[in-house]
Amino acid sequence: MDKQILEIRNLNITKNKRIILKKIDLDIYSNNFYCVLGESGTGKTLLIKNIMKLKNKNIDYYIDEEIKNKDWNKELKIEEKSKTVKNYIKKIFNNGKYESYKLALLKKIMNNQTLVIIDDISKYFNEEEKKVLWKLCRNRKIAVLYMTKNIEDVLDFDYLLILKNNQVAIEGKTKQVLKEEKLLKLLGYNLPFYLNMSLQLELYGMIDKIGYNKEELEKMIWS
């Protein structure tokens, strides 16, 4: 049975007298993956900062400012002794860029928290690396709340919530939300590439079910 980790009701956020978010409700349960999708400036990072104010000890956070403001060389010395995190780095992150950002996030995942809230990491992690990261979180039974502006990210998450015009425009199970193609277009989003390609290939009669990545598409087209 999944336990409720976080409950937010009717949250309003303002910055410099401008309303950024209003009437936000959020329920987060253990072992589940949640994605908040919203364009730049819709208040995703501010939402995290407001959750941080709750000082819930079961939750850890990953936002750019926090990573930048800490001396990670100092922070990571303890981890280097155990070598656990460093081994993960060697195993899964092989492009050698942004190592301290990656190390910082891994450290948070290894901290045995119930929920990790992560602000957009697309700048530091490529798609393969992100997939490995989510797999690691699933294996460790950590719930994830991830903020992104890129719809390509959402397929890795169980639940999707889209922010638009200061509020939640649509929310639900990710695959259900993605069926609302017309509404998504009105909100300014196209479908994720592989889902979109799948639907078109289905129309051409080349496949008879949806594929969510290149491997699935290749098998279905040439089987």
Add this chain to the structure above:
Amino acid sequence: MVLRLCNFVKENGINVLVNFPASIDKMESNEKFGYVHHRREKKKETLLDFLKLSNQTEEKIFKSLKLVKLNNELLKEKLDNLTLVERQKSEFAYALLIKSNVIVIDRFFENLIWGEQQYFKRLLRNLVEKQKKSIILLENDMNFICEFVRKIILFDNKGNYEEISDFYDERIYKNIRMPKTVELIKYFEKKGHQVDHEITFNETLKAIYRGRA
């Protein structure tokens, strides 16, 4: 840097720079080059004060705001209080006001959602076709721009560059994300399937259909 840019902006069109030197960020907008920065030091002046530096009338300022999809209500806001995208759009509006022949746009598309990307692609095409401007894009993800870019300017570590027009050239993608269409077709090829090299979504779809047939 400006001289280097002048060298390859001989023709009008939309070009993308890959592995561009970091020093490019030091450029300031002037009559020749309008520059839309990725991140700028925050400024205390209001949006209206900033746009008035162009010495244009308020009517033209309103028109340029409309073109870059910025709300007039923001004019009294300090640049400090604007979001990253709003600040980038402000610089875009300024570049239009000073009538630069060349507009350098630094990591703008990655901050826009699909609907706005489509709008700004149309706007850039119009600027090129009707006003004969040259556009230089700096991006980290080719997915946002590959469908309308004419050529790629690839820099090496020493600051030398070459022009590439083949989007399937692997050298491009060391520091920039590959378009999904290219990624998909390259994967099919790796699996032994022959599929024509295309860039746009619709042409890729047709190429797969032909390849399967």
